[in-house]
Amino acid sequence: MVLEPTPSSSPSLEKQRIPRVLVIDDSLDSVKLMSHILDHYKCDVTMAFDGQDAIPLLANKPYDLVVLDWQMPQMGGRDTLLLMDRLLTEKKVHKIRKPIPVVIYTGHSEEELDLPLVRNFSYLGFINKRQAFSSMMRSFNFILKSI
DSSP states (O other): OOOOOOGGGOOOOTTSOOOEEEEEOSOHHHHHHHHHHHHHTTOEEEEESSHHHHHHHHHHSOOSEEEEESOOSSSOHHHHHHHHHHHHHHTOOSOOSSOEEEEEEESSOGGGOOOOOOSSEEEEEEEETTSOHHHHHHHHHHHHHHO
16 A cells, blocks of 8 residues: 655645654654655654664754654663663763654553653654554644644
8 A cells, every 4th residue: 555645734844944853663664654754744854773773873963853662672762762861961962952852653542651751852742653644644744843
């Protein structure tokens, strides 16, 4: 099945700087879906398949948004977020003016998550992996307008 977004749902991002988005998910299908959605909104997308892969990416390039899978086998979203926060706090790899927005992408409900307190990231939203494609498109339209 080919997923084609509708052209009318595309926000006007031409006049703005291209958002840099780091997608962290162990599922190739989920990464492809996120990449497809974010490409539609003209984002510069970088993909990591686990938390360990994400750390050097974050150290080398500042991001405007992180999309983070909460349940991954090697290192879960909670540990990944804590490690990324520690990297930015201790190493001061980027001059962060404000916390980096994080969208939690998960099959769990928001109430089930044990969200840690972090200094360099802010929780912008939760997207359930089970929601419809059109609903995800609307969610990212809203999210990208807010960063």
